[in-house]
Amino acid sequence: MAERVGRDSQARVLREHGLLRRANIAGVLFALAFLLVAEACVRLFDLSDSVAAPADTAGALFEGISDGSLAGEVETTLVTYVQGLALAAVIGVLLGIAIGSSRTVESASSVVIEFLRPIPAVALIPLAIFWFGLGTPMLRFLVAYAAVWPILVHTVYGVRGVDRVLHDVAATSGVTGAARITRVSVPAALPSIATGIRISAALALAVCVTGEYFVGTEGIGHYMQDHAAAYRLPELYAAAALTGLLGLAIDVALRSAERRVLFWAGEERVRPR
């Protein structure tokens, strides 16, 4: 029974995500037609100098994964990415709780945050090279910097948006002081925090790959840069497609984890269709 419920919710996640919208035949056919037309155009008009044919891309993708060259880069990227994202989550959630539960902390930090937040992480790449050198610490910093803002903002909203009644109930039950934050604010803010982390997860992957592209010595981004410079288009397209698939997989995984962990929050969070 429990297994069936799990499978159902998984199917719902996939369906809502638009991949398997009730065995979406038209959608799959359109994607296939798109690929076929692209393939035909590349072959008929001899465009392989500027576009990689889908078949060649698939070949390069398969080869890159089976001989481990691309798979190894994926692993490197994922490690850096997870480290940066974890750092951002810790900082963002702690800071967000502090800001969300105290007007004084909110006011005090407001100008500094509003000053830093609009600066795009990618624009910091040249400075970050000076600060951290060309290695992984610099990428970790970039990922964390980019990812911290959505998590912070969603944590603040989540903590601040806690129903007053919950606090009143807690107070009458003798929950006061720090326990009020850990036992009322944080659990109530969890759905919002999860949304923030999901947004950051997508953003952070892009920033990580971008950082690798410009300065990395390894990782998917570096792989792309390498093959772009050598004009090996199928490999470039394969890496790009793989990054896209990776992003989709991470999103689906986070959504399903969210549903499993935060199942109690489901009622309020049913999305309009």
Add this chain to the structure above:
Amino acid sequence: MSTRAPLTRFRGVLLGALVFVAALAIWEAWARSAESFYFPPVSEIGREALDVWPSADFLTAVGASVKRLAAGYAIGATAGVSIGLAMGSSRRVRSTLGPTTEFLRALPVIAVVPIAISLLDDGDTMRIAVIAFGVFFPVLVATVAGVCGVPPEIRDTAALFHLGKVERTIRVYLPAALPTIFAGLRTALSIGLVLVVIAEFTGTGDGLGVYIWTQRFLFDVQAMYAGILFLGLLGYVLNGLLLVLERRVLAWHYGAIGEPVH
């Protein structure tokens, strides 16, 4: 927020400003004592910024970037709203294009840059295309969500008046979806600004991104800080302008729900 008394709010702003100034002062003191090449004192960065920002070279670079951003943003946003309207108002279009857009949306734009270079060469067309690509998806998603979220009463009313498909879409769904679309437009703006920089980091030519990237090789750290600061400022100003436009265009909406919802 709005229920707070003006005096306490003023105090809050004052406190925020004080902390900001204190942070700058600590940086200044630390940078002076440490004499790190990579962390110049704030006062020097400020002086450099005031020096660089009004210079003709810098302004030309900013102008080139803003022009690219405007072109890419206009193309991407128009395409996003149009296709979003089509996808939002027809289930068939939505499910047909769904998987393809979902996959393209997941591509990190940096992956698109080298692809665009191989397709369009390294120039303005490539950069505008990259910006348009990145701007397109947030606008598309917001438009689809906005149209799908149109309340059934409004749909039924439109049906009752026998409005045709096109008329219904443009005169009913589009206005009803506008608040959501504007949220997408704002996300798209900050993404667009990032893409200008990314597209300009690669390759040659003029622009704010090229300016910042060049300073790296000249080891002019102050100028780099000045460039990045300006970028942040530009994002802040553009976002402000978009908000003003939004309040104007959506005055009826805010009138209906009470107050701006940010």
